[in-house]
Amino acid sequence: MGPKPMSGSSPPQHAPHPLKQTGMVVWLTGLPASGKSTLASALRRNLADASIPACVIDGDELRAGLCSDLGFSEADRRENVRRAGELARFLAAQGLVAIVALVSPYIRDRQSARQRVPLGRFFQVYVDCSVEVCRQRDPKGLYERADRGEIPQFTGVSDPYEAPIAPELHVQTDVESVEASTKRLVEAVRTALGYR
Amino acid sequence: MGPKPMSGSSPPQHAPHPLKQTGMVVWLTGLPASGKSTLASALRRNLADASIPACVIDGDELRAGLCSDLGFSEADRRENVRRAGELARFLAAQGLVAIVALVSPYIRDRQSARQRVPLGRFFQVYVDCSVEVCRQRDPKGLYERADRGEIPQFTGVSDPYEAPIAPELHVQTDVESVEASTKRLVEAVRTALGYR
Numbered sequence: 001m002g003p004k005p006m007s008g009s010s011p012p013q014h015a016p017h018p019l020k021q022t023g024m025v026v027w028l029t030g031l032p033a034s035g036k037s038t039l040a041s042a043l044r045r046n047l048a049d050a051s052i053p054a055c056v057i058d059g060d061e062l063r064a065g066l067c068s069d070l071g072f073s074e075a076d077r078r079e080n081v082r083r084a085g086e087l088a089r090f091l092a093a094q095g096l097v098a099i100v101a102l103v104s105p106y107i108r109d110r111q112s113a114r115q116r117v118p119l120g121r122f123f124q125v126y127v128d129c130s131v132e133v134c135r136q137r138d139p140k141g142l143y144e145r146a147d148r149g150e151i152p153q154f155t156g157v158s159d160p161y162e163a164p165i166a167p168e169l170h171v172q173t174d175v176e177s178v179e180a181s182t183k184r185l186v187e188a189v190r191t192a193l194g195y196r
Numbered sequence: 197m198g199p200k201p202m203s204g205s206s207p208p209q210h211a212p213h214p215l216k217q218t219g220m221v222v223w224l225t226g227l228p229a230s231g232k233s234t235l236a237s238a239l240r241r242n243l244a245d246a247s248i249p250a251c252v253i254d255g256d257e258l259r260a261g262l263c264s265d266l267g268f269s270e271a272d273r274r275e276n277v278r279r280a281g282e283l284a285r286f287l288a289a290q291g292l293v294a295i296v297a298l299v300s301p302y303i304r305d306r307q308s309a310r311q312r313v314p315l316g317r318f319f320q321v322y323v324d325c326s327v328e329v330c331r332q333r334d335p336k337g338l339y340e341r342a343d344r345g346e347i348p349q350f351t352g353v354s355d356p357y358e359a360p361i362a363p364e365l366h367v368q369t370d371v372e373s374v375e376a377s378t379k380r381l382v383e384a385v386r387t388a389l390g391y392r
Binding site: 053055065066069079082083086087089090091094095096116 | 249251261262265275278279282283285286287290291292312
């Protein structure tokens, strides 16, 4: 049997949850180009194939929508992470697996997001990759732009990244293959959801 | 057959939508105490009973979470409506019926929310009730507080409410019974969703 559904925001007189599904927040943190979005998409597809409703909350998409009013100051970046957490919390309360793919460099901000979700419903994944390998990948040319000084306070170049102390899962995308990281991620999340 | 699923935010290479469900934004606008939350809850329960995943985005809940950084200046109130719209859009893109219950007094802000959603996927409901009846109800004592000057810029007292010109549905909660308004709302939304 799976875990109990998380307590949501609906008043108790409501009918049983329409999705009949256990919501959870899966939070992928790591340097830019560490592989968060790749893993998030693979996880979402895998869950979808098993009829587990899941969605991806991606940094770029947030910036284009819910957080379009925010810049890149420390305060704005923290607010960006806060809103990602609130969005994920809301989605998880609706029974979805909300997969967040966000640099989210500071421990305290990730901790705040965790504390807004019922115990055991926040699954943090450290997407670990050396900054050297991230630089080699650099699919969006961000490291290059940061080196030229075009992006101030860029995590891994001019701003610190605080690695999780005890994440629920630690993948090393500069050591493992994408397939290996994906397999471990999928198995760990499905276990946490009570599906195996 | 129901309408086609709305185009979501997922890249096209993704698997078919996991919820196999047509998302939609149902936006209830009206004066404070006009009956928006009551109708939203009733609609959500009705859809849930028919296994149509739906959720309510409520003003109070937004203020406690996603919008906890906002005050009640005009700029902040507009930003509150904008974020409600973005949240609803995201949920609808995941296949849920996102029911927004929010005063949202200005036409331009509701129009902005509509324009962020695919054509035909935004269903606006004008929850019409005279300010006199709203004042009599006043379940949270807000009108009373506004009259005492404790709430500046309170819609219906010291701030204008711009009624929708051509809403998808117009209910009159000061004339109809709750049951009658609910019945019309449920039938109209189910028709828009393609369920009858």
